[in-house]
Amino acid sequence: MPVSWKNRATYGKLLKKVIARQVKRYENCTDDDIATKIAANIGYLTDKINNIIKHLEELDSKSSSCIQISEEQVKEITRKLIFVGGNQYTETEFLATVIARTKCDKATAQSILYKMFDLGLGLASDNFPHKISLLGFAIMRDYITEEESFQLLNKFPIPETSTDVSNDKSLKRCN
Numbered sequence: 001m002p003v004s005w006k007n008r009a010t011y012g013k014l015l016k017k018v019i020a021r022q023v024k025r026y027e028n029c030t031d032d033d034i035a036t037k038i039a040a041n042i043g044y045l046t047d048k049i050n051n052i053i054k055h056l057e058e059l060d061s062k063s064s065s066c067i068q069i070s071e072e073q074v075k076e077i078t079r080k081l082i083f084v085g086g087n088q089y090t091e092t093e094f095l096a097t098v099i100a101r102t103k104c105d106k107a108t109a110q111s112i113l114y115k116m117f118d119l120g121l122g123l124a125s126d127n128f129p130h131k132i133s134l135l136g137f138a139i140m141r142d143y144i145t146e147e148e149s150f151q152l153l154n155k156f157p158i159p160e161t162s163t164d165v166s167n168d169k170s171l172k173r174c175n
Contacts (some may be wrong), residue, residue: 015049067108069115075143077102077112078134082144087135087156094132 022042029035077098081089085097091113098109113121116137124136135152138144144152 015045015052019045019049067111069108069111071115071119074112074115074119075141078116078138078141078143082134082138082152087152088131088133090131 019042022038022045026035026038026042029038080101081097085101089097094113095106095109098104098112099106102109104112119137120140121132121137124133124140135149135156138152139149
C-alpha cells in the first residue's frame, strides 16, 4: 500500500519523539543496568527506523514504475467486481480477481489497487488491513447509485453490532 507524504511525516515525528524520550531517560539514568537496557532500546529503535526508511524507498521505486490508472478506470473495475464478484477481498484475492476479470498483468492490478488506496479504499473498509470492502468504497466515492447501494446492501448485509453495554462486565467501574 502506498504511503502518503503526510503519513511519512507523522511517522517520522512520532519516531523522533520516541527516540528523544529514550535519550533523555538514558541521560538521566543513574543505574548502569537500566542505562544499558535503554541504550539497547535506542539501538533497536534506530534499526527499525532504518528498515522503515528502506521499505519506504522501495515503495517509492515501485510506485514510480506503476502504470497510471484513472479514477474512471477504478470506478469501472469497482462496479464490475461488486456486481459480478463480491464485496470483501484480501489484497491477494483482490489482485487475483482483477487479473482474472480484466485480463491484465500483476503490475497493472497492483497499480489499480494503489490508485484505490489513494482514493480512500482503506478508509472505507471496516476490517482493513485484513479485508478490503469494495461496497463501502463504491458508496463513499459515489460509484453506485442509491438504488444500487440498497440492492447491494441486501446482497452483502452489514453485520449487526450490539450497542447495549449495560451487561458488559469489562466496562464495570473498578474500585
